[in-house]
Amino acid sequence: MxxxxxxxxxxxxxxxxxxxxxxxxxxxxxxxxxxxxxxxxxxxxxxxxxxxxxxxxxxxxxxDPRAVLFPNKLKVSRSTRRLLQQDRFRVTRNHSFTEVITHCARVDRGEQEGTWITERMLQAYEELHKLGHAISYEIWEDNKLVGGLYGVDLGHVFCGESMFSLVSNASKVAFIHLVRDLETKGYSCVDCQVYSEHLGSLGAEEIPRETFLKLLTSSE
Missing domain, CATH: 3.30.70.3550 (Leucyl/phenylalanyl-tRNA-protein transferase, N-terminal domain)
Incomplete structure (x- = not known):
């Protein structure tokens, strides 16, 4: 057919x-x-x-469906909890947006060829960052940037765009700090766009697009 x-x-x-x-x-x-x-x-x-x-x-x-993570459903493994209790990483917010998005564009993603974070995208999200709409979380080890993420902040929903890690678990630590911050601020969800096993291990799930659209408008 x-x-x-x-x-x-x-x-x-x-x-x-x-x-x-x-x-x-x-x-x-x-x-x-x-x-x-x-x-x-x-x-x-x-x-x-x-x-x-x-x-x-x-x-x-x-x-449709849409992948989202509700902050109160965040999953943190026992090993990750132990990692978070150590002083190995330092976490900052909006400290090095340009460096984060540049690393996200350059990181090797295995079978995926090239990157969707093109030069046009870099410039566009830099502008969103200057306007206060795009934010980043950075992970530092020995004063070196080793992981992070960035996305678009709608004030009640955070639209995740990309993460990177130069050392094991760095992006996961950034994501956990982001979600915990969002929960304290009463955000309804993190938009993960498309489901993956990695995101699922952190608590992401798929919901109907119609439900997601209601989340976008419910707190505006």
Whole structure:
């Protein structure tokens, strides 16, 4: 049986996205547009995110189901708890955003070829950071940056973008500190976008996209 071809809308200069229910079965919603701060923030507030390679058009996604982590469901293994009790790592927030996103772009991810964090993406998220929308967590060992993560802060939902580790467990420590901070501030969830076994081991789960959209609007 042949798969049905569904045309994907092409964005113009207008700051608008199609309804997410129009996304393909893989979650692709639209192509084109730009990476302006206004469009990116509209995307995240609408349950949409950019993900593309350096040689492609801008691709905008809204998968169903959606992977999220509710802060009160964070899973921390016994070995990780012991690690957190040590003085091995120092954690900072928004100390070295540029270094974090650059490491995320360059880190070797095994079978994955290239990176979706292109030069255009780097510049776009640097601008979001200057505007206070994108934040980073850094992990230091002996005053050297060895891990971290960054994402977009919507004030009640944190949209995780990428993590990196130069030493074992560094990104996991960053993620745990982020989630614990979000829980104390009453955030509803961390948007993990697409489920993976690694995220699942930390407590992430899949929920219907419709449920996720309600989380995005419930605390605005």
């Amino acid at each position: 042949k798969s049905q071809h569904i045309p994907v809308p092409i964005l113009t200069e207008r700051l608008i996205f199609p309804p997410v229910t129009q996304a393909t079965s893989e979650g692709l919603l639209a192509v084109g547009g730009d990476l302006s701060a206004d469009r990116l923030m509209l995307a995240y507030r609408s349950g949409v995110f950019p993900w593309f390679s350096d040689d492609s058009l801008l691709l905008w996604w809204s998968p």
